[in-house]
Amino acid sequence: MSATPVLAAEGIGKRFGGFTALDDVNVAFERGRLTAIIGPNGAGKSTFFSLLSGAVAPTEGHIHFEGVDVAGEPQHRFARMGIARSYQITNLFPQLSVHENVRLACQAMHAPARRSLWRDRTRYTGLADEADAALAQVGLASRRKRLAASLAHGEQRALEIAVALASRPKLLLLDEPTAGMSPEETKEMMALIGRLAAERTVLLVEHKMKMVMGLADRIVVLHQGKLLASGTPDEIRADAAVRRVYLGEGRSGRG
Amino acid sequence: MIRDIAPVQIAPTRIDWPMLAQRWRVPLLAVGLAALPWIVPSQALAVNILIFGLYATGFNLLFGFTGMLSFGHAAFFGAGAYGTGIALARFGIGWFGAIGTGIAVASALALLIGALSIRSRGIYFSMVTLALAQLIYYIALQATGWTGGENGLRGLTVLTLHIGPLTLNFLDPTVKYYVILAFVVAALWAVSRLLNAPFGAAIEAIRENEGRAAACGYDVKRIKLVAFVLSGSICGLAGALNALHLSIVPIDSLSYQTSGLAVIMVLLGGAGTFFGPFIGAAIFLLIEDVFSLWTVHWQLFAGMVFILAVLFLPHGVWGTLVSWRKGREP
Numbered sequence A: 001m002s003a004t005p006v007l008a009a010e011g012i013g014k015r016f017g018g019f020t021a022l023d024d025v026n027v028a029f030e031r032g033r034l035t036a037i038i039g040p041n042g043a044g045k046s047t048f049f050s051l052l053s054g055a056v057a058p059t060e061g062h063i064h065f066e067g068v069d070v071a072g073e074p075q076h077r078f079a080r081m082g083i084a085r086s087y088q089i090t091n092l093f094p095q096l097s098v099h100e101n102v103r104l105a106c107q108a109m110h111a112p113a114r115r116s117l118w119r120d121r122t123r124y125t126g127l128a129d130e131a132d133a134a135l136a137q138v139g140l141a142s143r144r145k146r147l148a149a150s151l152a153h154g155e156q157r158a159l160e161i162a163v164a165l166a167s168r169p170k171l172l173l174l175d176e177p178t179a180g181m182s183p184e185e186t187k188e189m190m191a192l193i194g195r196l197a198a199e200r201t202v203l204l205v206e207h208k209m210k211m212v213m214g215l216a217d218r219i220v221v222l223h224q225g226k227l228l229a230s231g232t233p234d235e236i237r238a239d240a241a242v243r244r245v246y247l248g249e250g251r252s253g254r255g
Numbered sequence B: 001m002i003r004d005i006a007p008v009q010i011a012p013t014r015i016d017w018p019m020l021a022q023r024w025r026v027p028l029l030a031v032g033l034a035a036l037p038w039i040v041p042s043q044a045l046a047v048n049i050l051i052f053g054l055y056a057t058g059f060n061l062l063f064g065f066t067g068m069l070s071f072g073h074a075a076f077f078g079a080g081a082y083g084t085g086i087a088l089a090r091f092g093i094g095w096f097g098a099i100g101t102g103i104a105v106a107s108a109l110a111l112l113i114g115a116l117s118i119r120s121r122g123i124y125f126s127m128v129t130l131a132l133a134q135l136i137y138y139i140a141l142q143a144t145g146w147t148g149g150e151n152g153l154r155g156l157t158v159l160t161l162h163i164g165p166l167t168l169n170f171l172d173p174t175v176k177y178y179v180i181l182a183f184v185v186a187a188l189w190a191v192s193r194l195l196n197a198p199f200g201a202a203i204e205a206i207r208e209n210e211g212r213a214a215a216c217g218y219d220v221k222r223i224k225l226v227a228f229v230l231s232g233s234i235c236g237l238a239g240a241l242n243a244l245h246l247s248i249v250p251i252d253s254l255s256y257q258t259s260g261l262a263v264i265m266v267l268l269g270g271a272g273t274f275f276g277p278f279i280g281a282a283i284f285l286l287i288e289d290v291f292s293l294w295t296v297h298w299q300l301f302a303g304m305v306f307i308l309a310v311l312f313l314p315h316g317v318w319g320t321l322v323s324w325r326k327g328r329e330p
């Protein structure tokens, strides 16, 4: 059998008023694996990530991270415990520099710096270096002085990843990192994700089916807020229910 | 053509003016303010710019840097003024201790109002601060035994200041100006340190994108509360200095017009800039000074200038200069 999971969702659900966006999802993620989460539009994938990253508290169920029940904890605790997320819709600090965007994420993880009201921020040189390392990893080193808002779309997507990486997460959640990217940029991004997944546990929401099939160790399929299937890419490809609701649509629809 | 005849490009040693201005911002502003009595038409105007510039600076910490628009900062200006005035007039505390009392009262009130108001966001936050500040206004208006009510608090004239072996005549306008300046510069130095510290980075992150700041691991509520209290205590110091300057505490210190003054001054000068609040205070008070001599309708002119500034200089006078300068960089 496999090792204990990094993260386990136990019966989690989320209702928005009368609408159930996520319903009784049970799934565990093993350390070091790259798991892709797929499902049609509105399936609840982003909502699932919001629950796992603490942005939204589940209305039902438990989330165990490294054995501790974290559901209902404030969002900043999730980040400090080692869960970081990138967003489907670019979500940066627009009027700050590219470097500062990443440095802020490093600072938040460094308790003495985070609490400091008095010491000059430039004295924490380690944080600035860490930020530069994260920028280099996503290929944005040359853009460090630019404002985040002034970057091209593809570069902003890369910065999204760098900000998430900067907190050195144990669990990295990537919500459609290639959204709106050119085929060329998409290829680079998928290669980057492959490299990142070699060193940490990654969950990836992605519409581009073919890429996911080649890259992911496991696949989880959501449909209308419910867990439809989970397994290896081969198992998912062969699953009748998945073929019916997703793969057929995926070939003709987006992706 | 020119490129052809200049085969060797010698890189000119460019001076990084924005960087220098940033590093030396406290001494620069201190020198500017020290020269102010000789620049503006009257000493009285200079003192007002000093005090209201500091008040606007405190407000700017919350509005310009943390992104929270309070409509109730008169509460802290007034609390500082009444705290100082009551300490002097009712308890006979010395001038220095009285200023400390004013700051303490303003900070405590900021902790209370902050804790209640930061649960809301955006316009709801603004409305909660306005409502709570109005509550404080009416309490002060009714508690005539403590505050003097409508007539304001009187009987707190400070004649001399004893600083160690030194005895200063506080009735001398020049002495008064430089004593107040010393407090203002000390506060500016503290604000500058706060802004340069990781804390300054964190509040800017919250201004830019609260959700992402929380996702990065910042305890947004706590940081907002700290910013609120620090902002309130700086405004409290401004109020305390105003009480010493005027020798009375008018009830208007707590009025919503005083809250509005901070908003106008910061928007005029440039929200989220270090020099902006003082530039905004200077412009507004100059307009008042000049036009109120000609007409009782001077507020009409002030309003027109404000509207023009908001329309054509959305980043304020100083903020526009800064972004223009940034835009020219390669």
Ligand SMILES: Nc1ncnc2c1ncn2[C@@H]1O[C@H](COP(=O)(O)OP(=O)(O)OP(=O)(O)O)[C@@H](O)[C@H]1O
Residues within 6 Å of the ligand: A016, A019, A020, A021, A039, A040, A041, A042, A043, A044, A045, A046, A047, A048, A088
């Ligand atoms: N804050 C909210 N309030 C109400 N309904 C919401 C909210 N957030 C999401 N929903 C609804 O929940 C459902 C799931 O949304 P979610 O964004 O999780 O889907 P998704 O699988 O990420 O879709 P996509 O592929 O389009 O990104 C959708 O029907 C959406 O309209």
Ligand SMILES: [Mg+2]
Residues within 6 Å of the ligand: A045, A046, A047, A088
């Ligand atoms: Mg989504």
